[in-house]
Amino acid sequence: MQQELKSDFTKQLIIDKAFSLFYENGFKSTSIDAIMRETSLSKGAFYHHYKSKKDIGLEVISLKVEKRVVEGMILPLMKKGNAYDIIVKVFINRLKEFSFYDKQHGCPMNNLINEIGNTEAVYQKALRNIIEQWKYALEQLIERGKYENSIKKEVSSKAVAIYLISAFEGIRGIRKLYDNDVVIEDFLSGLSSYLEQIRV
Amino acid sequence: MQQELKSDFTKQLIIDKAFSLFYENGFKSTSIDAIMRETSLSKGAFYHHYKSKKDIGLEVISLKVEKRVVEGMILPLMKKGNAYDIIVKVFINRLKEFSFYDKQHGCPMNNLINEIGNTEAVYQKALRNIIEQWKYALEQLIERGKYENSIKKEVSSKAVAIYLISAFEGIRGIRKLYDNDVVIEDFLSGLSSYLEQIRV
DNA sequence: ATAAAAAAATACCTGTTAGTATGTTTATGT
DNA sequence: ACATAAACATACTAACAGGTATTTTTTTAT
Incomplete structure (x- = not known):
């Protein structure tokens, strides 16, 4: 023992x-x-x-990287409360609250997606699995928001979900190129306006 | 000679x-x-x-990667015509027209941003320079659209520009994880809806 | 034609890499 | 207490990395 x-x-x-x-x-x-x-x-x-470097890579993805996304971006979507407010809170606040270290190094998942996401099928699958979880949770929440009347019924949950996730991952990469938060502030302004448009 | x-x-x-x-x-x-x-x-x-690997890396960024973004995403923004239509055309069409090879390997610039964007100041600067050019051209076009009354005057050009670029680069990375275009189609639907909202 | 300089080839050096073979230490079940 | 197996250490290998030193080939100017 x-x-x-x-x-x-x-x-x-x-x-x-x-x-x-x-x-x-x-x-x-x-x-x-x-x-x-x-x-x-x-x-x-x-x-x-x-048994190999590939082995530890997969372990890190499924245990650390996935945990980070689940805890930071997925579980918070599952809380009770107004669906629209939750989306705003999770996306906006998370971006605002990243440490300097985190902003400088970007998103661990996105870094791996772009560095090794198309080199080996096993990495591809492990990373895709995280994105799928995120996407699914977000789609469910948007559906809930439509049902509860906090999000417009006309929007496509799938479309909004992947659009939000793409934008979020995109800015995490771009921020790595800068030494200040100007680009994040502009992004947050754009994100807020976008979210306003899906609000009921 | x-x-x-x-x-x-x-x-x-x-x-x-x-x-x-x-x-x-x-x-x-x-x-x-x-x-x-x-x-x-x-x-x-x-x-x-x-003189070194770093040297060729910088040459590739400033001659090949930059050229690709300039020709594919920046110069098309500078053509004559309705500003809103140009944005739709450039972003939507470019995404639709990527070859299988290009979809599989993602965006060369985004790959480099996430692989080496925070390792050396020279790489950071060279890549940032491309993003700045793209951002500037897009901001200018949005301003023109506001002036010409094809884009809503209330929107922030800076915010819309960085939001569009982030989303575009984000989906290019995420697509690498899949073997089909479903994720791109959903994204395009989300992007279209988003653009509708800034239309006058 | 020939000397000088640029272009390219060959051979090498040093450090690093993932991975292995084999040994030693530590815990465990009997 | 002792045999067994797990945990870890040491020493190594073979391939590959970026880079250099030196020589050969090709071009150019006179």
Whole structure:
């Protein structure tokens, strides 16, 4: 039992450090050596727990990246309350509240989508799965908003959902090119106006 | 004179092959050896014309990537005609007309933004420069549309411009995760509705 | 024709990479 | 207590990376 705890702890440590390095320097630029240097463990420890770099990449996507999107963008959509208000709150507030570090490094998911999203089918599938979850939750909320009469009945839930997600991921990338938030402020203004148009 | 032509030809060949490989496999995953294998020339030829990988990266950005965005998304905005119609045409049509290859590999600029946009100041600047040109041209066109009464006077040109660009780049990344165009069709529906809202 | 310079090729160097083979330490079940 | 297996460490390999040094080939100006 003590052994299992130790194993779980080590695996979690490796995943956490791997996520940070992938986020800061990219997936391809991060070596197994660099990850294990961060954990203060050896390469032997890594290959005892994971079978390849691809393996840890998939673990990071499904455990860390997905968790981040679920907690930051999906679960908040499922709360009770006015559907329109929830969308505004989640999209606008999340963008406003990113740390400097997060703004500088962009969206971990979007970074991976653009760096390795079309290189290997397994990465593609793991990342697509996150987008699908997000898209589905947002579509459901918009449907609810139409039903509860806080969102216009004429809008297409699918269309609004993918349009919102695309815009959000897009600005997260573009912001990486700047040293200030001007571009985010303009974006927020555009987003607010857009949301006004789907409001009932 | 013959020598200069030869030199120019070789440099262009290297840039073209480098662009294709960066686009298909990413910047970091593309080696100088791989580029020169494509040109059927030697490494010596590469280092005769360029001083480093960073050097060719910047050349590809400012000559190939920028050209692509300018020709595909910026110059078409500057044509004569109804401003609103031009925006619809450029954004909708361009997205519809991408080849399978282009849809699969995403936007070369967006790929680079997310892969190396925050690693080196020189890359950041070169890529930011393209975004700024695009943003400026779009803002100008929206202003013209307001003046000519094809676009609502209440909208913020800056806000609409960055919102449109973000959404466009965002969907180009997300599309990489899929094997079909469903996500693009939904996006186009969302984009059309959005544009309807800024129409006078 | 020939010297100088540009273009390109060859061979190499040093560091890094993912991954393996093999050993040592630590926990576990009997 | 002891055999077994898991956890981890050490040392290595083979391929590949970016870059350099040096030589050969081609062009150009005189």
